[in-house]
Amino acid sequence: MAKLDDTDRQLLMLLQEDDRQALAVLSEKIGVAVSTINDRIKRLVRTGMISGFHARIAPEAIGLDLLAFIMVSWSNPKVEAIFLERVKASPDVLECHHITGAWNYLLKVRVGTTRDLERFLTETIKAVDGVERTETLITLSTTKETWSVRV
Amino acid sequence: MAKLDDTDRQLLMLLQEDDRQALAVLSEKIGVAVSTINDRIKRLVRTGMISGFHARIAPEAIGLDLLAFIMVSWSNPKVEAIFLERVKASPDVLECHHITGAWNYLLKVRVGTTRDLERFLTETIKAVDGVERTETLITLSTTKETWSVRV
DNA sequence: CAGGAATTTCGGAAGTCTTACGGAATTAAG
DNA sequence: CTTAATTCCGTAAGACTTCCGAAATTCCTG
Numbered sequence: 001m002a003k004l005d006d007t008d009r010q011l012l013m014l015l016q017e018d019d020r021q022a023l024a025v026l027s028e029k030i031g032v033a034v035s036t037i038n039d040r041i042k043r044l045v046r047t048g049m050i051s052g053f054h055a056r057i058a059p060e061a062i063g064l065d066l067l068a069f070i071m072v073s074w075s076n077p078k079v080e081a082i083f084l085e086r087v088k089a090s091p092d093v094l095e096c097h098h099i100t101g102a103w104n105y106l107l108k109v110r111v112g113t114t115r116d117l118e119r120f121l122t123e124t125i126k127a128v129d130g131v132e133r134t135e136t137l138i139t140l141s142t143t144k145e146t147w148s149v150r151v
Numbered sequence: 152m153a154k155l156d157d158t159d160r161q162l163l164m165l166l167q168e169d170d171r172q173a174l175a176v177l178s179e180k181i182g183v184a185v186s187t188i189n190d191r192i193k194r195l196v197r198t199g200m201i202s203g204f205h206a207r208i209a210p211e212a213i214g215l216d217l218l219a220f221i222m223v224s225w226s227n228p229k230v231e232a233i234f235l236e237r238v239k240a241s242p243d244v245l246e247c248h249h250i251t252g253a254w255n256y257l258l259k260v261r262v263g264t265t266r267d268l269e270r271f272l273t274e275t276i277k278a279v280d281g282v283e284r285t286e287t288l289i290t291l292s293t294t295k296e297t298w299s300v301r302v
Numbered sequence: 303c304a305g306g307a308a309t310t311t312c313g314g315a316a317g318t319c320t321t322a323c324g325g326a327a328t329t330a331a332g
Numbered sequence: 333c334t335t336a337a338t339t340c341c342g343t344a345a346g347a348c349t350t351c352c353g354a355a356a357t358t359c360c361t362g
Binding site for chain 4: 183184185186190
């Protein structure tokens, strides 16, 4: 965890909002030379502070209208490895977290329709031998969904 | 929801993995002219298919070591407006979803330590008058966390 | 606190990449 | 089958990024 100065912080804030701003624009906003901005970005990438640059796709624009959180549990610890393998391979799964509490894992899943969700549950999750229970929370609406963190 | 051809789909896949590839590289990979790639990207942005270009920051690299999901509920419907206002304003909250089931809302929250989490719960969530119950699921590890969707 | 090493900043030159444009080609409509 | 509309492409202009050496700053050590 390298230390960041104020220039780095401003830069990170600006780039996580929009990574396509010209160096000249960033230079103007932050108040350091264009070449310095370039150096800083390069360094932030090299040191792993910035892990990538990604276009964000509007899910509804491509027919992914259903967002769900699925909690999964099992009792046989051997289940985990197979479960994770399946989950990692599935493009429907955006996130997979090992969590505290009554459940083993929490998944964030995006699909087109309830039909797709049903198929996902039967063919991907419940098809894993040993999975005992799941609970699905359907998202009715999303008020906030950002990738920007405080820095 | 405009329709996408195969070029659009390939382009979206490539750009959500890495939006900094030169047009010439994308042109090479997909097999259409550089100027066509440019046209397509411009159109995908104009039509809202692509909603933005974002640098992704490695959370642990900047000391955000704690990820939690918090479920919140209340019975007085007047609570919602104030709750959402607070949540939108808080940089700790990455996501806020209205969900089905026993709870009203699900939050995805990223902070530094359990101490920060405690502060968030007391000062941001429980400080909202009318919030009755919360349940916090701490993330022990994250197996998958992507923004890439199938397209 | 001084001296020196290491790092960072900067402006400018060079090179690369994006953008805009018009005509050709393809697709869609009548 | 003809015409209109859209998309595709190569090119040239312009914008942007990258690289460089020198100056400035910071950091370390004695």
